[in-house]
Amino acid sequence: MAMNIKRPNGTEDVLPRDVHKWHTVEKIARETAESFGFGELRVPTFENTDLFLRSVGETTDVVQKEMYTVMAKETKFTLRPEGTAGAIRAMLQNGLLNEALPQRVYYILSCFRHERPQAGRLREFHQFGVEMAGSPAPAADAEVISLAKKILDRLEIKNVELNINSIGCPTCRAKYHEALKAYFEPHKEELCDTCKERLVKNPMRLLDCKSPICQEIGKDAPLIIDYLCEECSTHFESVKKYLTNLGISFKVNPKIVRGLDYYTKTVFEFITTEIGAQGTVCAGGRYDGLIEQLGGQHVPALGFGMGLERLLLVMDKQGCNYLAPKKCDIYFATMGDEALEKAIALTAQLREFGYYAEYDLMGRGLKAQMKYANKLGAAFTMVLGDNELAEAKAKLKEMESGEETLINLDDKFVATFEEIYFNKMLDVIDDENGSLFAFTGEEK
Template identity: 80%
Template sequence: MAMNIKRPNGTEDVLPKDVYKWHTIEKIARETAESFGFSEIRIPTFESTNLFLRSVGETTDVVQKEMYTVKAKETEFTLRPEGTAGTIRAMLQNGLLNEALPQKVYYMLSCFRHERPQAGRLREFHQFGIEMAGSAAPSADAEVIMLAKTLLDRLGLKNIELHINSIGCPSCRAKYHEALRAFFEPHKEELCDTCKERLVKNPMRILDCKSPICKEIGKDAPVILDYLCDECSEHFEKFQKYLSKFGIKFIVDPKIVRGLDYYTKSVFEFITTEIGAQGTVCAGGRYDGLIEQLGGQHTPALGFAMGFERLLLVMDKQGCDYLTPKKCDIYFATMGDAALEKAMELVKGLREYGYCAEYDLMGRGIKAQMKYANKIGAVYTMVLGDNELNDGKARLKEMESGEEKEMILNEKFTANFENEYFNKILDVMDDENGSMFAFAGEDK
């Protein structure tokens, strides 16, 4: 009977043949973050719904339309729609903000939003993000952007533009809200129902509306940069100065307001035009009031997140390099029970040294075993039968070249194989067209 159960709409399966692409991003992201002094944090998949109501904002699309919320008896939980709120909650609850500042953490996690699925926008999606708590300095803003750009560069992405803006502090934003209400009030009846509500509660959110009509109305709206107080204006000027010191090119884009209410002052997005409408591959900014809003002492903070799925879309589009998938280092083709037992003994020793070693588990004939070894990309193969066991030696075959070498089947087999593998890697390194990633033994 055919299986009629399919994965939920808006989710994806990552198959073994593709997971090496994810490993590439995870490896480079982790190494880049740690080189900037960030440490990994892991948080729950779901949190109290109130956490997101207080942090993300009740007027946002995320809260009003997109959250997955469940009730368990008297308690209400929500699958995390983003990583910042849960991370800040974890910092507060575990006392990290009482330790040396700034606190710098990174995470890799899945998020959940009920949206219309499309390329680069799924209902379950994955993010790499960083959060820095404790510094109000504009140099910290430049530092987190430097981290993001370094990561994008190391992944090999090109033609990515950095757009920045300042959305001010609560003080100067209040004056801006008054100007926006005055601008949008004559168009109130033309706005979508959500933006009619936003006009009262948070008119700046209208600028982030996806409705074509609201976008058209808002294109001539006042810009926040004309309403910044002296402190926010100075912060934004220094922020731009430090970006220039890092040699980072940017575009000042007054239309960037970000989709979550906790942002203040600096906001930014790294944008590409190569994957259609969902062109933002990294977004973030400063949220100096969030920690206090969640019950902590006033502590400035900032961060960013970038989506794995969108990064992969751009990397595939641009033909970026990935780390070579892990291959089987050696496959033992066996004939008979005695040979099978010998293969089990040999693979045990090789695996203890970190090699990927396999042998037949299907009871195939020798020809079928060699076909299987070829399909899984085994670098070496070795046939074991009665003759090889009686002689105490067998021939090691390099599959790509067809070259063979006799090996002694004794207690030094693992060391001899390692020498053979190591010498082959040295040969590849000597080849001007060679690559360290040509073999799966990269970490040996």
């Protein structure tokens, strides 16, 4: 009886024909982060559950409803629901915060949340994220935001709006919490059960509730920006000034609070209206108390996360360019066992120099082999048979133009092929106004 095995709900497969899209986003994100001085960090897929309870917050939707947690003997482990907590834990545990500050790291990783799957919201999703630890300066906020903006610009994503807010410090929030309690208390019985608990423990979380009823009740709630202390207000004004100086347009959105408890002062989101309700493609902010909360010294920090699936949804919607998928450089069509042996040898030589070379593995006839070469999108083909082997020469055919060049099958074969190959690439440069690598093909 055949087994009907499918991937888990809320997950996706990335097929070879689509992976070049992911490579485009990852390549540009890595290169841009490194140009800002960020180095790559890799952390485990799961962490001790207490890490997320202490950092993300026990009253958040993530902790209360969405985490995947397992018990291994007497220890609870959780698949990471976000990247910041694990990155900060790694920086602490490995002594990075004892080195020159600020420390700057980036990562590309998968995250896991038990949510209702929909477009742009999966149970396993992928993030590009950065963390900067050490600087309390508002210029650091502008630096991190400008990095995110630079990545979006290099991906050619349009119609994305930067929304910023300040959610203050613990001093600001103490007064703000009292104002929220006073506002929501008369509506207590109308709130969802989760928000009734939040009203006591962390009233700011009411503003992040997904319940339509709670959202309606909270639409006229007091705004944190009206309760900022002098320090937080000055910090926020400086962030706005630096962004303006950098030519980055923004909208102050006093309703942004972010869904995780560790945020302080600046929070921001890059939002698009082109992919429906899940329009936030990048979000982040400052979390000056998180490192201390996890057992370290007081070290201010900030960062952001970009959802790769959402970025790709927007790019597909807008028809953005991607790096071209890698195609076959040369295909050897063979007739007979000796020709096959020669093709194997030549292919091995070319692969040593990084070329994508193939030959027939299916026992096809010559016509079928050439049809397969076309499906591969082979740039060049070469037919090998008894005559070619006897003369130690064969015709190299450039598939797009049909031009053929007779070349020797000797120890200079690879050098001769490279000369012809790069002449073709120079023609591509001319055709593409001097740009060989910017989304027109793979670099050699």
